[in-house]
Amino acid sequence: AFFKEFIPDNLREFPVYSAKLNANENPYGASPMALEALKNSAFGSNRYAWKELYQLVDKIAAFEEVTPENIMMGPGSSDLLEKTAMVLFMNGGNVISADPAYMSLIRVAEAAGGTWKPVPLKKDWSHDLEAMEKAIDSETKLIYICNPNNPTGTITDSEALLDFCSRVSEKVPVFIDEAYLWFLEDGARQSMVSLVKEGKDVIVARTFSKIHGMAGLRVGYAVAQEDTLNKLQKITRAGMGITHPSVYAAMAAMDDTEFLQKSRTLNATARNYTFSSLQEIGFEPVPSHTSFMIFPIDMEGKEFLNKMTQQKVGVRAFQFLDQKWCRVSIGTMDEMQLFIQAINKVLV
Numbered sequence: 001a002f003f004k005e006f007i008p009d010n011l012r013e014f015p016v017y018s019a020k021l022n023a024n025e026n027p028y029g030a031s032p033m034a035l036e037a038l039k040n041s042a043f044g045s046n047r048y049a050w051k052e053l054y055q056l057v058d059k060i061a062a063f064e065e066v067t068p069e070n071i072m073m074g075p076g077s078s079d080l081l082e083k084t085a086m087v088l089f090m091n092g093g094n095v096i097s098a099d100p101a102y103m104s105l106i107r108v109a110e111a112a113g114g115t116w117k118p119v120p121l122k123k124d125w126s127h128d129l130e131a132m133e134k135a136i137d138s139e140t141k142l143i144y145i146c147n148p149n150n151p152t153g154t155i156t157d158s159e160a161l162l163d164f165c166s167r168v169s170e171k172v173p174v175f176i177d178e179a180y181l182w183f184l185e186d187g188a189r190q191s192m193v194s195l196v197k198e199g200k201d202v203i204v205a206r207t208f209s210k211i212h213g214m215a216g217l218r219v220g221y222a223v224a225q226e227d228t229l230n231k232l233q234k235i236t237r238a239g240m241g242i243t244h245p246s247v248y249a250a251m252a253a254m255d256d257t258e259f260l261q262k263s264r265t266l267n268a269t270a271r272n273y274t275f276s277s278l279q280e281i282g283f284e285p286v287p288s289h290t291s292f293m294i295f296p297i298d299m300e301g302k303e304f305l306n307k308m309t310q311q312k313v314g315v316r317a318f319q320f321l322d323q324k325w326c327r328v329s330i331g332t333m334d335e336m337q338l339f340i341q342a343i344n345k346v347l348v
């Protein structure tokens, strides 16, 4: 019984939530500088944004301290996860990842003809790197690691991960999804991009959807070896899906360090409140390093989601490791208070 997600009855009706805590979005909006750039660039919407996209690529390359040839853009990192899966698994093979993990790349790999080799997370919620390495066989085409991990919000020690990726990428490429890395405090934020600089076959995905607050604008990128990116770009014109105003918004968002810091701080405060409030009413939330948190629930997943929707609170429900879980995104303090009230009504 591996990873399963429960879907509420009314998903397609897009219920109006008072607290929409089901998609790990930034509750503080997009960066004000990004919004200003978006407005100012809207008139350019009749043009393709090739030139501007190159400017964004150059800016990202400078930020990541790699060359522009090491960068591939996509409309959200989903696009890069999915295209990687399509290219690598159209002739079969297996992908190794943690269970639970973020399932987007894995589900596309399966649809393309590949198989999933799940390796349960360890008791401390970190990746079982030893078991993942042992799971490699002649059919393995990719190792996918989400750090910090979704849906658990937990991290794997960066030194251990650096060592693992460095060694294992000699045998098989490693895909590191760093969508939530920016939520870690300064000092704890160790990206695996350094391995790309060392020439390792590591693909790092990053996104403007989370701490930058641009989920609706769709900009993400991958950092990898030029050869690897050329393979991935065989079936795609990278960046064709990104809109002209989104390119400008992303460039501005990169400069808005004040907004990034504010988002990180406010998220940590609301997360601490959520954690202690859940504990006070008898739940056992898993300590999170991200903008979401999981805790075990005793109710059937669909019923739980429907009841939470009646309270106008949107969350997610999963089953993994023989247990049912609620995953709640960290919203504003007001939203988290609504969430705790709803949990009190539905589960306590």
Ligand code: PLP
Binding pocket: 023, 024, 075, 076, 077, 078, 079, 102, 146, 150, 177, 179, 180, 206, 207, 208, 209, 215, 219, 220
């Ligand atoms: N990777 C992880 C771990 C995520 O949680 C998400 C979105 O929730 C994504 C990638 C994809 O996000 P986007 O396509 O908006 O960049």
